[in-house]
Amino acid sequence: MSIVEMLVAMYSVADISKILDKSEGRDRIIVSKGHAAAGTYSVMHEFQLMTEETLFTYHKLNSKLQGHVSHGVNYVEHSTGALGHGLSVGVGHAIFLKSKGLSSRVMVLCGDGEIQEGSIWEALMLAVTRNLNQLVLLVDVNSISSIKGTEEIIHTGNLRDRFLGFGLRVIDVDGHDAKAIQEAILTSGDDSNPLVILCKTIKGKGVAFAENQPIWHYRSLNDELFAEAMDGLK
Amino acid sequence: MRGAFLDKLFQQMEVDETIFFLTADMGINLVEKFEEKYPDRFLNVGIAEQNLIGVAAGLAESGMRPYVYTISNFLVHRCLEQIRNDIVIHNLPVVLIGTSTGYDNGPLGPTHHMLEDWGTISNLQGIKIYAPYNKKSAGSILEKTFGAKGPSYVRIAKGEGIPNTDGQMISNTNTKLVLTYGSGAKEGIKFATANNLDFLVIDELGIGSFKKLDESCSTYSEIIVIEDHFSNTGMYSYLTQWSNSRNLDIQIKSISPSGYSLNVGFEFSSFLQINIKE
Numbered sequence: 001m002s003i004v005e006m007l008v009a010m011y012s013v014a015d016i017s018k019i020l021d022k023s024e025g026r027d028r029i030i031v032s033k034g035h036a037a038a039g040t041y042s043v044m045h046e047f048q049l050m051t052e053e054t055l056f057t058y059h060k061l062n063s064k065l066q067g068h069v070s071h072g073v074n075y076v077e078h079s080t081g082a083l084g085h086g087l088s089v090g091v092g093h094a095i096f097l098k099s100k101g102l103s104s105r106v107m108v109l110c111g112d113g114e115i116q117e118g119s120i121w122e123a124l125m126l127a128v129t130r131n132l133n134q135l136v137l138l139v140d141v142n143s144i145s146s147i148k149g150t151e152e153i154i155h156t157g158n159l160r161d162r163f164l165g166f167g168l169r170v171i172d173v174d175g176h177d178a179k180a181i182q183e184a185i186l187t188s189g190d191d192s193n194p195l196v197i198l199c200k201t202i203k204g205k206g207v208a209f210a211e212n213q214p215i216w217h218y219r220s221l222n223d224e225l226f227a228e229a230m231d232g233l234k
Numbered sequence: 235m236r237g238a239f240l241d242k243l244f245q246q247m248e249v250d251e252t253i254f255f256l257t258a259d260m261g262i263n264l265v266e267k268f269e270e271k272y273p274d275r276f277l278n279v280g281i282a283e284q285n286l287i288g289v290a291a292g293l294a295e296s297g298m299r300p301y302v303y304t305i306s307n308f309l310v311h312r313c314l315e316q317i318r319n320d321i322v323i324h325n326l327p328v329v330l331i332g333t334s335t336g337y338d339n340g341p342l343g344p345t346h347h348m349l350e351d352w353g354t355i356s357n358l359q360g361i362k363i364y365a366p367y368n369k370k371s372a373g374s375i376l377e378k379t380f381g382a383k384g385p386s387y388v389r390i391a392k393g394e395g396i397p398n399t400d401g402q403m404i405s406n407t408n409t410k411l412v413l414t415y416g417s418g419a420k421e422g423i424k425f426a427t428a429n430n431l432d433f434l435v436i437d438e439l440g441i442g443s444f445k446k447l448d449e450s451c452s453t454y455s456e457i458i459v460i461e462d463h464f465s466n467t468g469m470y471s472y473l474t475q476w477s478n479s480r481n482l483d484i485q486i487k488s489i490s491p492s493g494y495s496l497n498v499g500f501e502f503s504s505f506l507q508i509n510i511k512e
Contacts, residue, residue: 024296024297071324077295078291078292078295078320078324079319079323079324080319081319082315082319084284085288085315085316085319085320087288088284088285088287088288088289088291088292088316088320089288089289089291089292089295089320090292091285091288091289091292092288092289092290092291092292092293092294092295092296093292093293093295093296094292095277095289095292095293096292096293096296096297096298097296099274099275118284119282119284119285119288119316122279122280122282122284122285123285123288123289125280125282126279126280126282126285126289129280
């Protein structure tokens with residue numbers, strides 16, 4: 001739930017017709033926190049990249065819509081699920097676009113727990129070295145990792161300073177303000193550095209019993225809780 | 235072999251503008267010309283192998299054909315998850331070039347011994363595995379990768395390999411065969427010749443070797459596998475799988491490393507000589 005507005009902002013900025021054409025110069029969206037599949041597929045449906053019929057097969061036997069984002073689903077760039085992979089792949093796409101003189105963006109969505117993976121920082125160092133200013137990393141700063149609060153597990157300190165120290169341009173936004181995220185994305189390319197957007201979010205936003213509760217990383221809704229959640233979201 | 239492989243790849247970059255060469259800061263005196271002539275299709279990602287594989291995946295998804303170069307031990311074990319998830323599951327035409335095999339780096343210690351690399355990779359489904367045995371074989375393997383639709387791992391031993399032949403001596407009368415590859419080939423052939431045995435050096439490993447085994451190995455009553463890799467995931471294992479799947483009655487023997495060596499100066503050739511005599 002914390003990533004819904006981030007996804008909406010990314011797909012709003014992207015030229016959907018080029019994604020539909022799978023053209024070389026399309027904007028790339030890579031959801032590196034692959035467990036956000038339900039949110040990703042719902043937003044793809046809103047942007048005409050998936051039919052409602054397909055969306056409602058989510059998690060059903062033999063459906064392509066599994067619990068982690070999959071390239072078996074049309075218009076998904078890359079399968080993710082093991083954390084720390086998507087940014088490197090996005091860097092590869094950005095290097096290609098730059099070498100071809102194409103101005104499209106590569107937008108990668110990572111979790112704030114995910115950035116504990118060392119490969120994230122390998123990718124960032126290369127992105128800065130190569131001045132990949134078409135690359136936008138959106139970090140879902142919901143402050144919760146897998147089983148605990150992020151800061152309780154690994155001290156990340158001031159994230160802004162960390163990314164600045166690596167040479168990136170950093171913008172802080174309210175991660176539930178899609179318009180603000182969209183405006184931040186549109187500033188990419190303003191200078192030679194890749195852009196990081198730190199999106200401050202609430203895990204389980206809008207569902208009172210799940211908000212900020214790490215256990216809801218793992219639980220599924222029963223009919224009663226589903227009704228309660230939907231009431232809360234209205 | 236390594237130089238021959240890279241020289242031919244360098245030539246092909248002129249013909250095929252989708253070839254992209256990547257290294258993780260390895261290949262001194264070998265890779266510089268790639269950067270000089272093709273700066274837009276060359277990338278040194280630094281000492282960051284996980285990123286190396288992910289970047290190659292992104293380039294391949296954009297339509298490029300990445301050739302990824304570094305020492306086998308760093309290439310395979312450090313980034314197995316990236317190879318599995320980002321390359322193999324996506325069936326991308328990425329060619330992983332691992333240099334040094336077996337005990338090529340003997341004096342450098344067990345972190346640099348390559349005794350389970352292709353066995354590890356072969357457990358992934360849909361990646362081809364090659365091991366050239368001389369310059370001719372290296373060139374032929376490289377050509378196979380040009381039009382490949384999926385991923386490959388090319389495991390290149392140090393040195394020139396065996397003399398530039400087709401790597402086999404099949405008599406049609408002998409009942410015993412030495413089967414070998416990579417850095418084991420030179421000693422394997424020496425052993426076969428000294429004992430008047432047939433020999434076969436293969437340059438495609440794993441399941442991909444079965445076609446060659448069908449062509450050349452079915453009639454032997456005994457096959458001795460000499461390899462620079464642990465036998466339980468190496469050619470000994472694949473040969474027994476092959477023999478069993480064809481209901482053949484072949485006695486299969488293994489001469490191969492076991493465990494990790496902590497001795498400075500460990501050399502595969504001396505290891506083989508000792509074990510072959512035993």
